[in-house]
Amino acid sequence: MMSFIFSLIIGGLIGWAAGAITGKGVPFGIIGNIVAGLIGANLGTALLGDIGPKVGGFAIIPALIGAIILIFIVSFILRAIKK
DSSP, X not given: OHHXXXXXXXXXHHHHHHHHHHTOOOTTHXXXXXXXXXXXXXXXXXXXXXXXXXXXXXXXHHHHHHHHHHHHHHHHHHHHHXX
């Protein structure tokens, strides 16, 4: 149970950092950060593999890059829907 909570915290931090780097807010606040971090970690690991330091089962560099990609995709889709 503690490892699950730790994974959620790390996922949230990754999502928050990706949002801060891109300058784009993640929808749904904290929950959005967690989802962006977790999905971004999977996306980044699929694209780049397990490179760099690992915290809480996440390779930080691919997770951050994956979350940044995910935020750009989501912001692009949301912008297209608004038009």
